[in-house]
Amino acid sequence: MNILFLSIGRLNSILDKGIYSDLLREFRNQGHEVYIVTPLEKRTNKETSYFVEDDVHYLKVKIGNITKTNLIEKGVSTLRIETLFLKAIKKNMSNVKFDLILYSTPPITFEKVIRYIKNRDNAKSYLLLKDIFPQNAVDLKIFSETSIINKYFRYKEKKLYLNSDFIGCMSPANVKFIVKNNTFLKSEKIEVCPNSIEPLEIKYSYEKKKEIRKKFNIPLDKTIFIYGGNLGKPQGIDYLIECLETNRNNKDVYFIIAGSGTEYNKLNEFFVKNNINNAQLFKQLPKEEYEILANSCDVGLIFLDNRFTIPNFPSRLLSYMQASMPVLAATDINTDIGEIIEQGEFGYWCESKDVKDFNKKLLKFTDETDRNRMGSNARLYLENNYTAKHSYEIIMKHFT
Known part of the structure; x- marks a missing residue:
């Protein structure tokens, strides 16, 4: 054809x-x-x-x-x-x-x-x-x-x-x-x-992850959450900022935000004005460099604005699953991405207007054994469906 x-x-x-x-x-x-x-x-x-x-x-x-x-x-x-x-x-x-x-x-x-x-x-x-x-x-x-x-x-x-x-x-x-x-x-x-x-086969040894994290000045003793991609109105940046603000004293987690978009400057202004010790903001990195960074992290993040009546389904999910990473999604109630993530047992979901619920779900990822189990499920779900x-x-x- x-x-x-x-x-x-x-x-x-x-x-x-x-x-x-x-x-x-x-x-x-x-x-x-x-x-x-x-x-x-x-x-x-x-x-x-x-x-x-x-x-x-x-x-x-x-x-x-x-x-x-x-x-x-x-x-x-x-x-x-x-x-x-x-x-x-x-x-x-x-x-x-x-x-x-x-x-x-x-x-x-x-x-x-x-x-x-x-x-x-x-x-x-x-x-x-x-x-x-x-x-x-x-x-x-x-x-x-x-x-x-x-x-x-x-x-x-x-x-x-x-x-x-x-x-x-x-x-x-x-x-x-x-x-x-x-x-x-x-x-x-x-x-x-x-x-x-x-799907590509992606497996980083502990030594390789250690090397990458050292390069980007990322701690080794914390659970690393990464969001990569568009930083625009669809992502509900105000909610993302609120999540970062309420976790600024959380010594168990560390956030990486990497991307560009219409709301990047708002996010950058938040980082400049506030002394956030457990998060970094990167301007959009070259694709290969971003993939190296992302694959050294522990949990993938997905954000969608709470006002959506249409069921978005960000393709960013696939790169997390490919790297055998569990996922935490904070979205509107109309998308079924959270339902699929939880049914597949490779992460958790919360509505993107409840920061307390986000923080509760965040704590579920601090156990390494549980993270590895969910990460394996993510990769398997990808290979069987996507x-x-x-x-x-x-x-x-x-x-x-």
């Missing part, structure tokens, strides 16, 4: 590690021809290019800036992506007949591209639903439910869903949400197709 994958994320190589590259590599390894269309932001000063590398076809399309820019430029650039992608596909892939179109949210603005390929090639379309927009923006009060902006994006969201032959959701709660709030869709085309990776092969088979069952 010829597979077309559309993404606004930078996918530089099929050999990189990540939820999309791992899945596409599985398609390639199974004998399919994979075509990847990704953006080149204007700031790179590079033109649209088409090439083949590692038996995969790449079309990198020059677009405006959509990251590290102001909201106006980001908005205009995002709206133009659809037209620019379509133009580049017509020019560079006119002689390829696609069997399957894969794409993810965000964004929700690929509908014209998908409709064109479906009509031209009689292809099937599969949406990997990773983000329920615009409802997530309404939840965080970025714009109101009655606003023209929300109505426009909701219109685009509905069109995308209708043009998708299948919708793969991250968890059962995601499926329920989409079915309940989009009654115009046939429920049988909505299914669980979770975030997944090709591998790229699982996602590949879920998608391909529609074509066999």
